[in-house]
Amino acid sequence: MCFAGCALAQIKVGVVSSASGPIALVGIPQKNTVALLPKEVAGQKIEYFSLDDASDPTASVSAVKKLINEDKVDALIGPSGSPNAMGVIQFAAEAGVPMFAPVGTSAVVLPMTEQKKWVFKTTQNDDLIAHALVDHMKASGIKSVSLIGTADPYGENWIKVMTELLGAANIKLATVETFQRRDTSVTAQALKTLAARPDAVLIAAPGSSAVLPQTTLFDQGYKGKFYQTHGAALDDFLKLGGKKVEGTMLAASGMLVLSEMPATNPIKAIATKYVADYERLYGSKPATFGANVYDAGLLLQAAIPAALKRGKPGTPEFRSALRDAIEQTKELAATQGVYNMTAADHSGFDKRGRELITVKNGQWAAFK
CATH class of the missing domain: 3.40.50.2300 (Response regulator)
Structure with missing residues (x-):
């Protein structure tokens, strides 16, 4: 997938999602969300390369290798599944490419290792x-x-x-x-x-x-x-x-019960915009899993300006600087919560990133 104007793009981002196969309910909204990610930051256009791994961890590895070796991406988003993400960490780390893992398991970032320092998780631990x-x-x-x-x-x-x-x-x-x-x-x-x-x-x-x-x-x-x-x-x-x-x-995530959230909640405005933009484009509301990819875009948007001061897109210096800048994210409100990254915590959520929810009359409802 390459959006209009991508011939001039300087920052390349690879996205791997499971838009088919057994975890397609997770992967489809993630793939669809790529169209809503930032297309330009700090005067630099961003080009997205989107691949489907069909929920297959082996295909995830092939996709990530292609994105790194052939497309020369500066960052990765995905894959969708926990086993898929665990299987590609070593390749992102060896290439020095920061990776956003929109998956459930905390094992992608914990315990912290030399390889996992390249991974950032956009779901709650x-x-x-x-x-x-x-x-x-x-x-x-x-x-x-x-x-x-x-x-x-x-x-x-x-x-x-x-x-x-x-x-x-x-x-x-x-x-x-x-x-x-x-x-x-x-x-x-x-x-x-x-x-x-x-x-x-x-x-x-x-x-x-x-x-x-x-x-x-x-x-x-x-x-x-x-x-x-x-x-x-x-x-x-x-x-x-x-x-x-x-x-x-x-x-x-409180996204499930957005209408019940007070206006003062830090995620409400951002999550509401994401849902509205997605619905306008696709005619249906996104699952919260799509928001995990949207948050990766917000984290990139916040980190790119600092990274550009240390290197040009397409270089190891830029990718390393991008990793460092993401790790220094502070109080970034997004759809899933508020991110505060540290060297030890590459998820960065606190209690603002969760709500207790129940199923009431066939609908999600905030537990009261």
């Missing part, structure tokens, strides 16, 4: 979301929780985070089950979960894969409380789950 869920569990008197997660970096990190937080909260982790994103049945995992009789079940899965475990347990007669991660934060979760997901609790 798992522990920020998990703390809100566990606090609600404690307040609700829940004593035992079962977890069903995807057998990949997304689910694995949630298992790690929840094991620690539930232990600290004196809540029993009754069972842990995993499944593949492509699975069409989770009956066995659901039956084992049901047999443990937990007070609540947390499902840690991104996109449409978050629906199947919950609807399966519902059909099997489970009557406890359901929790979901920010991976389920899209309207298609409501459409696919129907009445079976009523009452679900999750913590996620």
Whole structure:
């Protein structure tokens, strides 16, 4: 994808999204959002190269290598999936190209390493979301929780985070089950979960894969409380789950409940503009996952002027300076929260980047 005037572009940005395949509900709004990213910053035009990896981690690697070696990009946005992003970090780092990971798992930036210092995450870290869920569990008197997660970096990190937080909260982790994103049945995992009789079940899965475990347990007669991660934060979760997901609790970006946000909330105006611009272009509202790419554009827009003082686009000096400038981001309000990056924290969110949300009458509603 190359927008009008790109022949004169000097800054090149590669975007890899899963616009097809099993995580397309995540990837499509991310790919579509490219058209809304800044086209010129500090007098420099920006050219975007957008590729679809079809949700395949191997294809993600090929796409990133092409963008780095052939298109000579100065920055990367993507890939969409957690396994996909984990698999390309080494190539971005080796090439010295800063990368924005619009994915769920905190493992793309934690623990910080020499390679991960090139990666910046535009979604809330798992522990920020998990703390809100566990606090609600404690307040609700829940004593035992079962977890069903995807057998990949997304689910694995949630298992790690929840094991620690539930232990600290004196809540029993009754069972842990995993499944593949492509699975069409989770009956066995659901039956084992049901047999443990937990007070609540947390499902840690991104996109449409978050629906199947919950609807399966519902059909099997489970009557406890359901929790979901920010991976389920899209309207298609409501459409696919129907009445079976009523009452679900999750913590996620306030974008899901924009109309209920006070005007004083730092993300409201920016998120409202993004949603309106997206709807004007595509005739539908974006899933919050698209906003993760939009925020990458805002972070780039803020960092480019400082980077231009140290090098010209297309040079290692510019890319290194761009990485340094992104790491120094302070109080940047965006659609997902307010970014404050440090050398140790390449996500940069605080509690302003999450809201406790429930499903009420088939719609997302701020929990009150």
